[in-house]
Amino acid sequence: MSIYRTHILVPVDEGxxxxxxxxxxxxxxxxxxxxxxxxxxxxxESGTVGIVGKGVILVVYPERMYYTNVRPGDVSLIVEEHLLxxxxxxxxxxxxxxxxxxxxxxxxxxxxxxxxxVVLDKSWKMSPEDIREVLATGGYKAVEKIFTEKxxxxxxxxxxxxxxxxxxxxxxxxxxxxWEATRKAAGDQKYIICNADEGEPGTFKDRLxxxxxxHKLIEAMVIGGYAIGATKGYIYVRGEYGLSIxxxxxxxxxxxxxxxxxxxxxxxxxxxxxxxKIGAGAYICGDETALxxxxxxxxxxxxxxxxxxVTNGLWQMPTAVNNVETLANIPEIVNRGAAWFRTxxxxxxxxxxxxxxxxxxxxxxxxxxxxxxxxxxxxxxxGGGVAGGKKFKAALLGGASGVFLPExxxxxxxxxxxxxxxxxVLGSGAVLVxxxxxxxxxxxxxxxxFYAHETCGQCAPCRIGTHQLLQLAWKLREGQGRxxxxxxxxxxxxxxxxxxxxxxxxxxxxxxxxxIDNFRDEFERAAGHSEIS
Amino acid sequence: xxxxxxxxxxxxxxxxxxxFIDENGKEPGPLIQVLHRAQKIFGYLPPEVQHFVARELRxxxxxxxxxxxxxxxxxxxxxxxHIVNICLGTAxxxxxxxxxxxxxxxxxxxxxxxxxxxxxxxxxTARCFGACGLAPVMMVxxxxxxxxxxxxxxxxxxxxxxxxxxx
Ligand SMILES: Cc1cc2nc3c(=O)[nH]c(=O)nc-3n(C[C@H](O)[C@H](O)[C@H](O)COP(=O)(O)O)c2cc1C
Ligand code: FES
Numbered sequence: 187m188s189i190y191r192t193h194i195l196v197p198v199d200e201g202x203x204x205x206x207x208x209x210x211x212x213x214x215x216x217x218x219x220x221x222x223x224x225x226x227x228x229x230x231e232s233g234t235v236g237i238v239g240k241g242v243i244l245v246v247y248p249e250r251m252y253y254t255n256v257r258p259g260d261v262s263l264i265v266e267e268h269l270l271x272x273x274x275x276x277x278x279x280x281x282x283x284x285x286x287x288x289x290x291x292x293x294x295x296x297x298x299x300x301x302x303x304v305v306l307d308k309s310w311k312m313s314p315e316d317i318r319e320v321l322a323t324g325g326y327k328a329v330e331k332i333f334t335e336k337x338x339x340x341x342x343x344x345x346x347x348x349x350x351x352x353x354x355x356x357x358x359x360x361x362x363x364x365w366e367a368t369r370k371a372a373g374d375q376k377y378i379i380c381n382a383d384e385g386e387p388g389t390f391k392d393r394l395x396x397x398x399x400x401h402k403l404i405e406a407m408v409i410g411g412y413a414i415g416a417t418k419g420y421i422y423v424r425g426e427y428g429l430s431i432x433x434x435x436x437x438x439x440x441x442x443x444x445x446x447x448x449x450x451x452x453x454x455x456x457x458x459x460x461x462x463k464i465g466a467g468a469y470i471c472g473d474e475t476a477l478x479x480x481x482x483x484x485x486x487x488x489x490x491x492x493x494x495x496v497t498n499g500l501w502q503m504p505t506a507v508n509n510v511e512t513l514a515n516i517p518e519i520v521n522r523g524a525a526w527f528r529t530x531x532x533x534x535x536x537x538x539x540x541x542x543x544x545x546x547x548x549x550x551x552x553x554x555x556x557x558x559x560x561x562x563x564x565x566x567x568x569g570g571g572v573a574g575g576k577k578f579k580a581a582l583l584g585g586a587s588g589v590f591l592p593e594x595x596x597x598x599x600x601x602x603x604x605x606x607x608x609x610x611v612l613g614s615g616a617v618l619v620x621x622x623x624x625x626x627x628x629x630x631x632x633x634x635x636f637y638a639h640e641t642c643g644q645c646a647p648c649r650i651g652t653h654q655l656l657q658l659a660w661k662l663r664e665g666q667g668r669x670x671x672x673x674x675x676x677x678x679x680x681x682x683x684x685x686x687x688x689x690x691x692x693x694x695x696x697x698x699x700x701x702i703d704n705f706r707d708e709f710e711r712a713a714g715h716s717e718i719s
Numbered sequence: 720x721x722x723x724x725x726x727x728x729x730x731x732x733x734x735x736x737x738x739f740i741d742e743n744g745k746e747p748g749p750l751i752q753v754l755h756r757a758q759k760i761f762g763y764l765p766p767e768v769q770h771f772v773a774r775e776l777r778x779x780x781x782x783x784x785x786x787x788x789x790x791x792x793x794x795x796x797x798x799x800x801h802i803v804n805i806c807l808g809t810a811x812x813x814x815x816x817x818x819x820x821x822x823x824x825x826x827x828x829x830x831x832x833x834x835x836x837x838x839x840x841x842x843x844t845a846r847c848f849g850a851c852g853l854a855p856v857m858m859v860x861x862x863x864x865x866x867x868x869x870x871x872x873x874x875x876x877x878x879x880x881x882x883x884x885x886x
Binding site for chain 1: 850
């Protein structure tokens with residue numbers, strides 16, 4: 187590989203594709219060749235950088251200059267001024283992360299602010315479509331390390347336990363313990379499953395890992411397979427994620443070619459292979475036991491626990507189900523050690539967390555920061571605050587099964603423990619910001635509609651309860667509700683929490699209770715309309 | 720319905736599906752992946768196709784039907800040439816997705832789940848495409864359109880129709 191003085195990343199995601207990224211890229215390559223810079227400047231199609239809604243984006247390394255809203259007509263200027271003469275064209279919109287060579291940082295706030303990237307460290311610096319680039323930038327080093335240093339499966343599990351890594355799929359269960367239990371469970375065949383169903387509305391972090399760095403996931407699953415003693419892994423991807431499926435499949439094919447998957451991984455005699463399974467659009471299939479049912483080709487009805495998947499999973503065999511983001515931490519933990527991992531985050535929640543910032547913020551997008559980062563910093567420093575100078579009203583954390591947090595809780599730290607103290611959950615890491623004009627009863631109605639649609643129908647409390655709740659919420663929203671309905675809703679949700687079969691029905695209480703507890707006056711006002719009649 | 724009495728035509732589409740089943744049917748739990756392929760081939764999953772899948776995979780028809788009706792992705796009714804899928808997820812909801820839905824229903828003259836008389840558009844809803852940063856979002860077939868407002872939505876629909884008539 188030749189050494190280039192400059193790399194230009196061209197992030198390809200839904201937003202940039204819509205804004206015409208391929209035309210910009212084509213012109214860029216053409217212009218670079220025309221100017222004879224072909225040996226000095228390399229254009230790399232990368233995964234997303236997490237900035238959305240800002241048109242086509244180019245990131246120039248090593249300066250870390252971001253150009254946003256790039257139009258095809260801007261390309262000449264960028265090549266002639268920036269690449270050829272080292273001057274930043276002042277007419278273009280840009281932001282710089284570092285203060286270098288006199289460049290002033292335009293953004294102390296916003297998505298270009300300094301982040302702590304572990305799971306997304308590489309996804310925007312190399313092309314996810316070329317395994318040679320992945321290998322050249324340190325991909326699969328962790329697998330190599332395990333085999334060259336002859337680490338035993340137990341040693342790998344120990345390392346993960348020491349790192350304190352906890353599941354990022356919502357529940358926060360320690361990953362090392364899960365792997366240990368799967369390893370120790372009796373069974374001839376074991377499985378590792380990557381949960382890439384990402385169904386929580388407002389979440390797209392896993393997608394960006396799947397698209398931006400699919401090889402990291404493969405590497406993690408090889409390591410996981412080795413640790414628990416599985417020879418077969420599945421990646422369950424939701425059907426809506428076309429690009430993820432395509433990139434993942436391509437990565438698997440390449441990994442097989444390089445003997446990183448297959449009958450003898452890196453000629454060690456360890457057999458491990460992966461297969462993608464495509465979901466069919468059911469939120470409940472994000473739940474690990476429903477996911478397993480679905481993998482078996484059945485309706486995605488959750489199983490009664492215990493027994494847990496670690497002993498009775500896929501085809502009743504010991505199975506470890508891990509979230510995409512959880513797995514994406516594994517290679518770096520192996521490479522850099524448990525102590526390094528523990529330097530990030532809090533005592534009980536080490537590492538980083540990916541958050542998606544959405545709703546009424548200036549800059550919607552995705553960031554990766556340390557566990558325990560205050561919510562206020564996420565919304566205001568990274569998300570740029572509430573859009574249009576409006577006032578903050580509430581944040582919905584963790585998607586549909588999440589909680590509404592009012593302004594007085596903005597200083598909460600975003601880790602499993604601190605959130606729990608405040609009766610909130612980290613969930614999937616979605617932070618949906620609502621401004622003062624948002625009606626909380628209306629938001630709750632939207633969430634309940636989601637639940638009523640997604641209940642699997644297996645158990646009565648959830649099947650009937652979700653529809654009862656929806657009806658009450660609808661009446662309130664339409665000004666036909668009564669004040670008593672508010673407590674009826676609470677009562678229903680709490681009953682569902684106690685009596686539902688699976689975590690879906692059990693979790694309705696989170697949004698219902700937090701909405702009513704924190705914004706009761708709004709519900710009462712909504713109900714007030716009908717008191718006269 | 721008795722499987723034996725359902726007439727299954729011998730045509731290219733069924734042969735393509737049969738080939739897929741022969742190649743992939745040995746995998747454990749192949750049903751959902753087979754249905755994905757069937758829907759790609761036929762556009763939807765009418766009872767004959769479900770019977771065919773049941774027969775080929777040696778599964779009870781009830782199990783196939785149960786799976787088809789459980790998952791949002793599978794359709795049992797024919798659809799228009801293009802599917803307009805509007806996201807009603809929370810992030811899209813706060814950004815006014817229900818207003819876009821109203822505009823769509825008005826412009827197309829159909830309700831959610833319906834198909835226009837000329838079989839051009841089918842209107843459908845989704846919970847989240849994972850494109851929430853662009854909210855509100857809709858997909859027309861495989862194409863994502865974000866940052867919608869009523870005018871932009873109408874423009875997209877009309878452009879697509881016009882493109883079709885020009886061809
Ligand atoms: C209704 C429901 C939906 C879920 N959706 C997801 C999901 O989309 N992705 C995910 O990783 N975990 C999801 N989970 C959590 C999984 O059941 C499981 O805890 C997780 O995949 C374990 O991985 P982790 O330990 O790495 O977090 C969901 C759980 C429930 C109850
Ligand atoms: S909520 Fe609409 S795309 Fe995510």
